[in-house]
Amino acid sequence: MGIAIRRRVMATWQLGPFDNDDAVEWCDALEAATADRRAELVRDTLAVAAAGRALTAGEAARAVAAAAAALQSLSGVPFSNSAYAPRFLADRGAMAVESSIRDLAVRALGEVLANGSAWRLRWADDIEEEEALAVVESLRSHLISAVTP
Template identity: 40%
Template structure:
């Protein structure tokens, strides 16, 4: 993993995925985000770091659109977002993002393995970044009748 910091966009895989999202037809962007989240959430075998990093970036983008979400400012995020653009997401994106993040920090995840191996720089900060995203996304997994949406 070519990583230079602990944020959701601070690695080669996320930056590459963000570049592809930026270059995509705006009408297709929500489905590209959904795809990144779904691939990770539904992986049953060993989760490759590239998919995990794309899902973390996608989850950060979804979280940025929710109350309490952090605006996208990273130079490695899709430029259209840092320039004031947006993506509209349906309400099923937040639960999907939570499922993907849960998979990223779970067993059989290269992302998890790389951050927990001896010598990894700032693993606590990397896990805190995921926890911060989950804090924003989790309230959006409750519907208007206060019943939890399926995760």
């Protein structure tokens, strides 16, 4: 008699926006980008997710990380205390985020949260499914109320 093991496509070790393999790789690329390129990388990542097509779980995870980075840049307050969050975000104003990026992040998270999305399916029937949804819904809510310069 064998034991069924459910494997996830990506490794996730916490519920935060930066706490999975795809987000960590994306954060590394964001850290490595020049200061003038970072907002563009965030915008490009969010645009993929907001395009209205089916997202892969990896695209969704990167969009969640990009949205959290945008929110921290806007508010100066970390949404997550993850050790994997981009370090430069600790300096408020280190990345300029305009209202168009905030709006794109809100739309992207709507796609991530949509019924049947790859991100939702990855969490389906997981013991932490409701908590994972609450984290992304909270991130989206904070973005909606964030004030842009």
